Amino acid sequence: MASAGLETRYRRLLRWYPAAHRSVHQDEMLGVLMAGAEPGRNRPRLAESADLLLGAARIRLRSGRALSDGQGWRDALAVYSVATPLLVLISTLIGSLAAELEGRHGIGAFSLMPPGLDLVQQPLILATIWLGVGSQALVAVLALLGLRRWAAAAAAISALYLGTTAVLSLYTPLSVGIPISVLYIPFALVAPISETVALLVSPGPRRGMQLMRRRDWALLAAGSVVTAALTRSFGYALFSLGGESLRAIASLLTVLVVALLLLALWLSSPHGKRLALLFGVLAYGLLLVNGFIDGSGAWGADTVDGAVGQVLVILLLAAVIYRTWRRSTSAAGGSGPGLA
Amino acid sequence: MQEPSFLILTALAAGPQHGYGIMTDVAQISDGRVKLRAGTLYAALDRLSLDRLLEVDREEIVDTRLRRYYRLTPAGRSKLVAETARLRANAAAAAKRLGLAGG
Numbered sequence: 001m002a003s004a005g006l007e008t009r010y011r012r013l014l015r016w017y018p019a020a021h022r023s024v025h026q027d028e029m030l031g032v033l034m035a036g037a038e039p040g041r042n043r044p045r046l047a048e049s050a051d052l053l054l055g056a057a058r059i060r061l062r063s064g065r066a067l068s069d070g071q072g073w074r075d076a077l078a079v080y081s082v083a084t085p086l087l088v089l090i091s092t093l094i095g096s097l098a099a100e101l102e103g104r105h106g107i108g109a110f111s112l113m114p115p116g117l118d119l120v121q122q123p124l125i126l127a128t129i130w131l132g133v134g135s136q137a138l139v140a141v142l143a144l145l146g147l148r149r150w151a152a153a154a155a156a157i158s159a160l161y162l163g164t165t166a167v168l169s170l171y172t173p174l175s176v177g178i179p180i181s182v183l184y185i186p187f188a189l190v191a192p193i194s195e196t197v198a199l200l201v202s203p204g205p206r207r208g209m210q211l212m213r214r215r216d217w218a219l220l221a222a223g224s225v226v227t228a229a230l231t232r233s234f235g236y237a238l239f240s241l242g243g244e245s246l247r248a249i250a251s252l253l254t255v256l257v258v259a260l261l262l263l264a265l266w267l268s269s270p271h272g273k274r275l276a277l278l279f280g281v282l283a284y285g286l287l288l289v290n291g292f293i294d295g296s297g298a299w300g301a302d303t304v305d306g307a308v309g310q311v312l313v314i315l316l317l318a319a320v321i322y323r324t325w326r327r328s329t330s331a332a333g334g335s336g337p338g339l340a
Numbered sequence: 341m342q343e344p345s346f347l348i349l350t351a352l353a354a355g356p357q358h359g360y361g362i363m364t365d366v367a368q369i370s371d372g373r374v375k376l377r378a379g380t381l382y383a384a385l386d387r388l389s390l391d392r393l394l395e396v397d398r399e400e401i402v403d404t405r406l407r408r409y410y411r412l413t414p415a416g417r418s419k420l421v422a423e424t425a426r427l428r429a430n431a432a433a434a435a436k437r438l439g440l441a442g443g
Contacts, residue, residue, distance in 0.1 A: 025382060031405035032359040032378050048377055055379025059386055 003042040007034060013049055016056035077202035079211055081148075081195065083220050085140035085155070088191045090224035092133050132162050139195060148204035152196055159192035341423050344384050347374055349393065349412060349420045356397035356411040359385075385410065393419055 010033045014026050033048075044052075135158035142151035199205070212220075344366070351357055351365040363376050376384075388394045393416035397409040412420070 021386070025408075027406040028359060028408045029378055029382055031402075031407060032363065032381070034405070035360045036363065036378070048379075051377040051379035053379070055383040058383040062386065062390070 003040075005042040006037055006044065009042075009044055010034070010052075013044065013052045014056075016053055018056075018060055021059055074202055075207070075211055077198040078204060078208035079216070080208070081151070081198035081202050082143045082205035082208040083212070083216075084191060084195050084198065085136060085143050085151070087220060087224050088195075089133070089136045089140045090221070092136065094225060132158070132165065135161055136192070139192070143199070143205040144209075146204065146206035146209070148199055148206070151205060152199035155192050155195040155199060159189055159196060162192060163189050341419070342384075343374065344376060344380060345388060346420075346423055346427075348376075348381070348384055348388065349416055349423075352394060352410060352412045353417070353420060356409040358400075358407040358409050360407075362410070388416070392416075 007030065010030055011026075014022060014029060017026075033044075135154065139151055139154045139158055142154055202208070347366045347369055348362055350369055351362045357365060359378070359381060363378075363381055366374055366376050385394070392413055394410050395413050397411040399409070400407045
């Protein structure tokens with residue numbers, strides 16, 4: 001008869017399997033392993049141990065593939081493909097309006113307008129910036145019309161345009177006095193590049209609009225305001241009036257609102273948690289820009305506020321990723337041969 | 341279709357079997373050439389189940405151990421029939437070219 005020590009060692013090997021798979025099959029597999037063991041054996045054979053570890057790796061790999069191939073991700077990307085162009089456009093317009101009301105030139109997420117530019121530089125830079133906004137408006141309109149490929153083409157052109165102008169601004173006379181960091185370039189491109197990818201790989205904005213309920217549209221509107229608040233111009237327009245401490249509190253409150261928004265999205269629909277993750281990446285990109293580039297081009301109060309915000313967003317994203325992964329592997333494992 | 345999957349479906353073609361039963365049956369079907377171990381068996385069962393080729397028939401407790409019986413689904417039976425026909429056609433073509441009797 002096989003020993004109790006052998007069973008303990010088999011149990012130890014079975015711990016390499018995903019928890020969901022183990023909860024359904026562990027007892028059954030133990031029965032099979034013990035039935036096949038020769039009498040008197042108290043250690044698994046090497047080949048048997050390797051086979052169990054390889055089996056665990058195969059099932060884990062399959063669970064991971066189920067996570068990335070799932071309909072949930074395609075649906076989340078479909079919603080993202082229509083929501084993000086709208087979110088970027090609306091938040092940029094709100095940011096611009098706030099900056100204009102405050103008497104500064106600037107346009108929200110893409111604002112690089114410093115004070116003190118001469119009369120030639122100002123219109124040139126404004127035209128450059130508004131062309132960027134126009135490209136996002138075109139993506140939003142095409143997405144709302146359900147024209148997936150045209151919207152993807154417009155988003156790719158928008159990414160190319162924003163990338164080119166950001167790089168050129170480092171080396172042309174227009175860059176005089178413009179506080180820009182190389183960090184800005186990749187993050188200014190987060191929205192148009194992710195839009196392009198979402199439009200190309202998802203079933204498209206038409207499917208996204210079918211999935212969006214009234215609550216999702218309301219959240220999109222709220223998200224646009226929050227995103228505008230995360231950008232520098234609107235932040236200055238709104239928060240600098242009350243001094244540094246008020247601005248720091250306002251920044252933290254903004255991050256908390258983002259956290260609540262993500263949570264609400266996460267819970268509101270089956271694809272919500274995946275969508276929350278995608279928007280989290282977008283919000284993190286914008287927050288990073290806000291944190292590292294302040295009005296003087298140097299590290300300042302914004303950097304500190306931004307760092308606090310970044311830690312919160314990283315923690316939030318880690319929690320979302322963990323929950324998404326755990327639920328998805330659980331669902332993939334649970335759909336195996338078991339009864340769960 | 342990989343050989344272990346084909347042999348597992350073949351083992352279940354005559355009726356439902358539990359994990360250890362499938363292992364011993366596969367060894368018998370293949371004249372001892374294929375000996376499935378538990379890790380390989382359950383990875384294959386997991387994949388075949390995800391492909392809806394087999395499903396759980398029933399569970400029993402024998403000597404305090406859980407036994408779960410699996411059976412072919414209609415899709416699994418169709419797949420096995422198609423695979424058998426494909427292998428038979430390949431074998432016939434090979435036998436014919438080799439000039440073997442019955443080819």
